Amino acid sequence: MIKTIKQLLFIVVLLLFSCATVSCAEFSQVELDYARGFNVEEGNGYYVVTVYRPWGDSVEPESYLLIDRDKPIPLEYKNLHVIKIPVERIVTASMTMLPFIEKLAPQEALVAVGGKRYVYSEKIRNMDLPDVASDAGSGLRLDIEKLLALQPDVVFIYTYTAAEKESVDRLRKLGIPIVIASDYLEETPLGVAEWIKFVSLFLGKEKEAQSFFSEIAESYISLKSLASQSSDRPTVMVNAAIGGTWYVSGGQSWPAHLIRDAGACYLWSEVEKRGSVPIDFEKVVERALNSNFWINTSTWQSLAEGENEDSRYTIFRPFKEERVYNNNARVTSEGANDYYQQGIMRPDLILKDLISIFHPDLLPTHSLYFYRHLEERSFP
């Protein structure tokens, strides 16, 4: 009898143990609220992550199997790009992935970057990392030999063209585990920031990413609602001319969303584009001459710099009234701008800056973080 009880107990313990192992291997569900560029399916010890548009003009999605190091690859997924997780050696040539990696990964996990001189984070610059693409390279310009020698578990990269994508495929054949991140194709600022969850899947840090992103999203939404309380809707012009042609942000672009969410009226909201659009200088004069604010003015550090670049900038009302703000308060001497790095992960901080610019009464104590107020009309 006792023997039977012992046997029964053994079976119960065994069953419980096996259930426990199964539930451990079952990966937690990842919910996406804003990002439209990728999708995650959970499985037993693996994720299938699909990036819908790996690059701007792509028609074919790319799927990755992120699988536990000790698990065999399920037959049905053997054609996907396989990444063993959690990754321990990360390389990124995509600058926008860098803040996510810095936030979630242990310091020693980042083993190389591409375009090192464009890194804003002082911590990463001090890490003395090898550079795998001197120009923040896309698929075509990576240092293949260096990459092979580094034996990374994952290489984050961006591609803009079919030729770059082909080059990525060739690198994959050499066994380099490349992941094409297309966070920049997201339409909304929170959509871009939510790519932290994408990075977290590789590191096994889903919960941390989830709670961090929830805070950001909450902060963004509450700031947006604060801005919407203001009855004033100032008009905003953006960017500057290059060679007589003005490249304005499209109405669906990331800056356009931020301007509208900050309770202002973006002057080219009707342009249904995500990137920039070349517009004739005189068309900009016609529309923006009497606008209230002017932001994102190229690389200017002062109004004098703008005036020196093209004296015709002085005709715009925001220039005359010194209401010009540029997003280059945090740049390195090499030109790395934190607005395009940390700002990707912290759109709430950008929004806060913009609200304080457009509606100073709503955030009276805020001091600008990514933005600077351009003053000094004449040279010293």
Next chain:
Amino acid sequence: MKRSSFVSIFFLSVFFTGCIVAILSLSLGSVSIPLRDVIRVLLGDGGVENGWKIILFELRLPRICTSLVAGGALSVAGLGMQTLFQNPLAGPFVLGINAGASLGVALATLLAGSLASLGLATSSWLGSTVVLIVMMGVAGKVKNNTTLLILGLMIGYGVSAFVNVLIHFSSPERIQQFIVWSFGSFSSVSWRQLLFLVPAACVGFCAMLFFAKQLNALLLGEAYASTMGVSVYRVRLALIVITSLLAGSVTAFCGPVAFLGVAVPHLCRQALKTGDHRILIPACALSGGVLALTADFVAHMPGSAMVLPLNAVTSLVGAPVVIWIVLRSRRGGNVS
């Protein structure tokens, strides 16, 4: 018809075409301004509230002046080079001036990241001057103009290769700035910059006119010119300096504007049936200016907010016209 009346008719018709295109350029563009309002605003009456005054005075008028001056300067420079090298494919940029200017701008935009207009012009000038000094050194040593032409082209290739290396190691934003500069544009030149461009072009034009007789002698060959008492060496040096002044200044402010410098001298020779530089130089200056103005008018696509790259317009619209004219001619585009 008498020859002098034919030449007068040519000049008058090109002049009136230029006037019509200039009036169209003032009235039509991305923003359409009715002609009577153009006159009203030009006479100082209104146009402040809707920005028309600024569009006309700060954008369109400087652009029209720039087109006329730049087109004329490039065409005259191209004519000088075609005569000097006895080569129909020669243009204002054969001596590597273009490549030198590109190098200056590449160094400024790609390394320093500076795009300030006068700074850009200065760097472009410096680049072309360095190439000019090298070419003058070469011109002093080389006896033959063909050798000089080949050396000029080779220096140009070498400098361009260096620019490519710079581009390879630059960030996408800076590359974009450089590429936009290389498209060429008359739109970025303001009154302040015209104060530099116009005198440079005038000096170059007058100097070229001064050498008109020597250029006529060069058409008969270097040896023949020498027997006529022309110092080929001196003319060669003078032409290098004049071309550098004309093409270098235009490139500094407008970018490397393609096509006009090569094509306009051919068009003028075909139309006027003459090789006399005393007629060809002013003809090239006027026709080049009017063609440049027309190309700029098309690039601004009236009625649309978009702008086409100037070089695309000059070449896409201009090349078939020149091909047609050259094929039509029995002389097949000889330089003399």
